[in-house]
Amino acid sequence: MDGNGRWATSKGLKRTEGHREGAKAIDRLMDDAIEFGLKNISLYAFSTENWKRPVLEVKAIFDLLIEFINERLDNIHSKGICIQHSGSRKRIPSSALKSIDAAVAKTKKNKILTINFCLNYGSKDEILHAFNEAMKERKINRKDLSAPMKEREFEKYLYTYPLPAVDLLIRTAGEQRISNFLLWQIAYSEIFFTNTLWPDFNRDSLVDALKSYEHRVRKFGGL
Numbered sequence: 001m002d003g004n005g006r007w008a009t010s011k012g013l014k015r016t017e018g019h020r021e022g023a024k025a026i027d028r029l030m031d032d033a034i035e036f037g038l039k040n041i042s043l044y045a046f047s048t049e050n051w052k053r054p055v056l057e058v059k060a061i062f063d064l065l066i067e068f069i070n071e072r073l074d075n076i077h078s079k080g081i082c083i084q085h086s087g088s089r090k091r092i093p094s095s096a097l098k099s100i101d102a103a104v105a106k107t108k109k110n111k112i113l114t115i116n117f118c119l120n121y122g123s124k125d126e127i128l129h130a131f132n133e134a135m136k137e138r139k140i141n142r143k144d145l146s147a148p149m150k151e152r153e154f155e156k157y158l159y160t161y162p163l164p165a166v167d168l169l170i171r172t173a174g175e176q177r178i179s180n181f182l183l184w185q186i187a188y189s190e191i192f193f194t195n196t197l198w199p200d201f202n203r204d205s206l207v208d209a210l211k212s213y214e215h216r217v218r219k220f221g222g223l
């Protein structure tokens with residue numbers, strides 16, 4: 001969800017206002033996704049690298065997230081949306097963890113659409129975490145620690161588990177890079193780059209991305 005800051009700056013507003021407007025884009029996306037029958041959406045909300053930002057911006061992002069979840073939880077639940085969190089819990093403020101955990105617990109049986117908030121998420125961190133957890137589990141169960149790690153064993157420990165591999169990755173705001181997002185899960189994803197800034201991302205933007213996806217021929221390395 002890139003481009004919140006640029007959206008705000010271009011309008012003479014504070015960057016925080018861009019994040020606030022970005023939250024509205026998530027509202028639209030949730031409704032459109034349900035209508036179009038999408039099953040899983042992962043939103044890159046805060047990366048392990050975003051801690052480099054000024055403390056006030058970091059605080060504003062977490063405050064906004066708490067507000068976002070608390071204000072909408074009943075509505076999200078009534079729509080049948082399941083909230084998931086992917087990322088390290090380590091540096092997330094306890095107030096934010098409280099909101100996330102409550103949302104995850106309340107919506108865990110919902111089946112219409114999963115919204116996976118990637119928060120304090122970094123893919124390298126995820127892969128190392130998964131490997132370490134897998135080894136820990138082997139030790140606990142007295143399994144052979146030197147046995148080769150298979151995909152099926154490893155994937156269970158990814159933050160995103162049990163979500164499937166990504167079909168379509170959308171990167172907004174004109175940047176053409178992955179920025180440590182779901183590196184394992186996008187091995188064979190289709191990628192859609194758009195110049196649209198995240199707060200401007202609307203139903204038409206989603207339709208453009210889906211139409212592009214519709215024309216991709218996915219071969220997964222085969223013929």
Ligand code: IPE
Pocket residue numbers: 001002003004005006007045046047050061173
């Ligand atoms: C993305 O928007 C939102 C977060 C990382 C939380 P940015 O804040 O990166 O917006 P730009 O890139 O400065 O425009």
Ligand code: MG
Pocket residue numbers: 002003
């Ligand atoms: Mg950015």
